[in-house]
Amino acid sequence: MKKWIIGCCILFLSFLFPVQAGEYTDKLTQCMVQNTTDSDQKLMVRWVFSVFSSHPEVEQFFPYTFDRDIHTQLDKQLADVLSNLIFVACKRQVMGAVIKEGGKATEIAGQEWLKTALGRLVDNPVVQQNFVSPLQYLDVSKFK
Secondary structure, eight states: OHHHHHHHHHHHHHHHSOOOOOHHHHHHHHHHHHTOOHHHHHHHHHHHHHHHHTSHHHHTTOTTTOOHHHHHHHHHHHHHHHHHIIIIITHHHHHHHHHHHOTHHHHHHHHHHHHHHHHHHHHSHHHHHHHHGGGGGOOGGGGO
């Protein structure tokens, strides 16, 4: 069941973030993922949740969830993480990807890096349980 959930999430994410990466973009993505700490990943999960909670379809059900001040604080913290990755830890890979594959390389690497946060969010057992909870209401008799 866990593989099914993760597979569905990856499929969903591939529609959100279509990616075509070259060799240098792949190296940049690997560098970013390898240099992301557990603390960074937790921050990414909080940031992603904050971003999604700002959507009007979500906000109407959870009006207390999105807080502009908290979101701004998360933006700044994530910018610090990205600055470290782009300008320090993965500077060589950034330069190589941009020179060899163009400016789109950093966007693609960033999307792939962001997927790691969403993967961590989905990997939580409580989230997995809630992710499949609609299955209990499927009317399997319709398959007959």
